[in-house]
Amino acid sequence: MKIPLLNAEKLSVVFGGLSALNGLDFQIPVGEIVGLIGPNGAGKTTAFNAITGIAKVTRGRVLFEGRDITGWPTSKVARTGIARTFQNIRLYEDLTVIENVMVASHTSVRYSPVEAILGIGRVYADERRIRHRAESLLETMGLIDTAGDKAGSLPYGSQRKLEVARALALEPALLLLDEPVAGMNPRETIEFGALLRKIRKDLNLTIGLIEHDMGFVMDICTRIRVIDHGIPIAWGTPKEIQNDPKVIAAYLGEG
Amino acid sequence: MGYDALRVFSVFSPESWIHMVTRDRILTCLAAAGFLVFLWYADSNFSEYSIRILNNIAIFIVVAVSYNLINGITGQFSLQPNAFLAVGAYTAAILTLTPEEKLRSFILEPLIWPLSDISLSFPVSLLAAGVVTALVAFLLAVPVFRVRGDYLAIVTLGFGEVLQVIANNLVPVTNGPLGLKGLTPYTNLWWSWGICILTIFCTVRLVNSSYGRAMKAIREDETAAQAMGIDAFRTKTLAFVFSAFFEGIAGGLLAHLITTISPSLFTFMLTFNLLIMIVIGGLGSTTGAVIGAALITWGGEVLRFVEEPISLFGYYYEGIPGMRMVIFSALLIFVMLFARSGIMGRNEFSWQSLIDLVNKVVGRLRGGA
Numbered sequence: 236m237k238i239p240l241l242n243a244e245k246l247s248v249v250f251g252g253l254s255a256l257n258g259l260d261f262q263i264p265v266g267e268i269v270g271l272i273g274p275n276g277a278g279k280t281t282a283f284n285a286i287t288g289i290a291k292v293t294r295g296r297v298l299f300e301g302r303d304i305t306g307w308p309t310s311k312v313a314r315t316g317i318a319r320t321f322q323n324i325r326l327y328e329d330l331t332v333i334e335n336v337m338v339a340s341h342t343s344v345r346y347s348p349v350e351a352i353l354g355i356g357r358v359y360a361d362e363r364r365i366r367h368r369a370e371s372l373l374e375t376m377g378l379i380d381t382a383g384d385k386a387g388s389l390p391y392g393s394q395r396k397l398e399v400a401r402a403l404a405l406e407p408a409l410l411l412l413d414e415p416v417a418g419m420n421p422r423e424t425i426e427f428g429a430l431l432r433k434i435r436k437d438l439n440l441t442i443g444l445i446e447h448d449m450g451f452v453m454d455i456c457t458r459i460r461v462i463d464h465g466i467p468i469a470w471g472t473p474k475e476i477q478n479d480p481k482v483i484a485a486y487l488g489e490g
Numbered sequence: 491m492g493y494d495a496l497r498v499f500s501v502f503s504p505e506s507w508i509h510m511v512t513r514d515r516i517l518t519c520l521a522a523a524g525f526l527v528f529l530w531y532a533d534s535n536f537s538e539y540s541i542r543i544l545n546n547i548a549i550f551i552v553v554a555v556s557y558n559l560i561n562g563i564t565g566q567f568s569l570q571p572n573a574f575l576a577v578g579a580y581t582a583a584i585l586t587l588t589p590e591e592k593l594r595s596f597i598l599e600p601l602i603w604p605l606s607d608i609s610l611s612f613p614v615s616l617l618a619a620g621v622v623t624a625l626v627a628f629l630l631a632v633p634v635f636r637v638r639g640d641y642l643a644i645v646t647l648g649f650g651e652v653l654q655v656i657a658n659n660l661v662p663v664t665n666g667p668l669g670l671k672g673l674t675p676y677t678n679l680w681w682s683w684g685i686c687i688l689t690i691f692c693t694v695r696l697v698n699s700s701y702g703r704a705m706k707a708i709r710e711d712e713t714a715a716q717a718m719g720i721d722a723f724r725t726k727t728l729a730f731v732f733s734a735f736f737e738g739i740a741g742g743l744l745a746h747l748i749t750t751i752s753p754s755l756f757t758f759m760l761t762f763n764l765l766i767m768i769v770i771g772g773l774g775s776t777t778g779a780v781i782g783a784a785l786i787t788w789g790g791e792v793l794r795f796v797e798e799p800i801s802l803f804g805y806y807y808e809g810i811p812g813m814r815m816v817i818f819s820a821l822l823i824f825v826m827l828f829a830r831s832g833i834m835g836r837n838e839f840s841w842q843s844l845i846d847l848v849n850k851v852v853g854r855l856r857g858g859a
Binding site: 287289308309310313314318319321325326327328329330334337338339340341342344346348351352353354358361362365401402404405 | 692695696699700701703704706707710711713714715716717718719720721722728732836
């Protein structure tokens with residue numbers, strides 16, 4: 236068996252006595268699109284926060300490319316190749332659309348602050364590279380016409396897409412999407428699904444995503460992990476999950 | 491006929507980006523030349539009092555622009571510029587005084603060796619003031635940036651107070667409450683405005699680089715900035731050290747302008763004044779910091795009359811010392827309540843925006859006529 240790109244082992248997060256996540260085992264194999272689903276308050280976002288170092292891991296560990304990254308600071312996790320989006324959209328609202336994307340290329344900047352001030356060395360070449368990269372990502376996400384607008388002024392759906400563009404500018408190996416199609420209409424959702432597949436193929440990405448839109452999840456994911464009240468309850472292909480009695484019980488509130 | 495003079499601008503009408511860059515370069519060079527002529531004229535024709543105000547404006551622009559980098563651009567509400575100015579002022583002053591002058595000044599306790607034997611030129615002392623202050627900021631960054639928000643403000647405020655106590659009690663270095671007197675008035679219009687322009691230039695360059703974008707990202711959403719790989723601590727420290735460097739130099743300029751420094755000069759009121767400048771100018775705008783600093787420094791002089799006795803329509807007003815601060819405080823409250831973005835908001839000056847503004851005003855004048 237191949238080593239999964241991301242492997243969360245027995246991951247637990249406790250917030251002051253409240254167990255938000257309890258022994259989650261969650262693997263994302265290379266090249267797949269893995270869904271993390273569950274009812275409200277199941278601990279899905281907490282799982283992403285634990286993986287990216289935003290929430291403190293109480294027990295268990297996170298392995299990325301076989302390396303233990305448990306407890307790493309958020310910025311270090313990002314630099315190692317895990318980019319994410321946020322459920323409650325967290326753009327730099329007062330910066331322009333293109334600046335939002337360019338911020339994520341900061342880790343690839345090779346010039347020093349002194350070079351920036353003096354305007355020597357790789358400053359111009361780097362800035363040109365970062366801008367071109369941001370422009371091509373905005374082109375891909377269909378946001379190039381709004382490049383100069385304030386990010387906060389974009390409509391909801393575009394803000395979600397901008398978060399993806401920003402995450403991609405990190406050139407990640409793994410992209411974690413937290414409810415990427417929330418608030419989109421059915422047509423936008425279908426378009427976004429197609430776009431995501433294309434990006435995955437073009438950029439050779441592995442994707443993990445949280446989503447409540449079951450049609451979208453079943454359509455796009457290759458594998459699905461279901462959790463409820465912080466506890467993992469099922470793992471399998473979309474077909475297996477749809478027929479799992481435990482999943483049906485969790486969603487319909489039986490037992 | 492006044493309108494026709496403005497047609498000059500249309501010579502450079504922007505056909506392409508390249509033209510605009512060329513136009514902006516030409517306008518910048520013209521403005522710089524005009525300003526040099528103004529300084530040269532002011533230097534030989536203005537009264538000593540007016541020159542003093544011009545020097546003050548330049549020095550406060552340096553500090554406001556640097557302070558805005560950490561408070562406005564990076565969004566870290568801190569209250570330490572009075573402390574950094576003090577570090578810079580004392581460093582530069584101790585370095586420029588001659589050994590004989592030091593022997594005469596330090597009557598309580600002699601200045602410790604090797605400081606007592608050192609005497610450096612003004613430019614070198616200014617540079618040293620910047621470097622020493624930047625070093626202090628670097629050491630301070632570790633404890634300071636462990637906290638955020640209100641706590642950061644409190645910790646930096648505390649640092650300013652601690653430094654006051656040190657300045658008052660570390661007599662073999664600072665001469666205690668007596669301060670340092672009889673400094674040579676090296677600071678002139680060329681020094682203060684030269685460094686002022688240098689500061690603005692460096693700050694704008696930094697803000698427009700990837701480091702500047704990282705600083706703004708931290709201001710907008712620190713967690714989201716970190717999720718994009720930005721090391722928040724390092725970026726904040728960079729902004730802090732950078733601004734401390736120029737605040738230190740400004741301290742050196744200030745010391746050699748007023749020629750006498752003592753701990754009481756660097757109280758929290760100084761920081762409070764700077765805060766008013768950058769808030770009124772527009773927090774997060776370098777242009778705003780420049781405008782705010784110029785306006786408040788100049789306004790402080792203009793408003794001197796409110797502290798002096800006035801007789802108006804038979805009513806006699808005695809004049810209350812400190813009245814200016816009341817006016818400034820009221821102004822700050824007004825801005826906070828009704829115009830939070832200040833004069834510039836987060837916008838920056840560009841020739842295009844100035845031309846647009848002129849066109850708008852001209853258009854309105856024409857429409858009215």
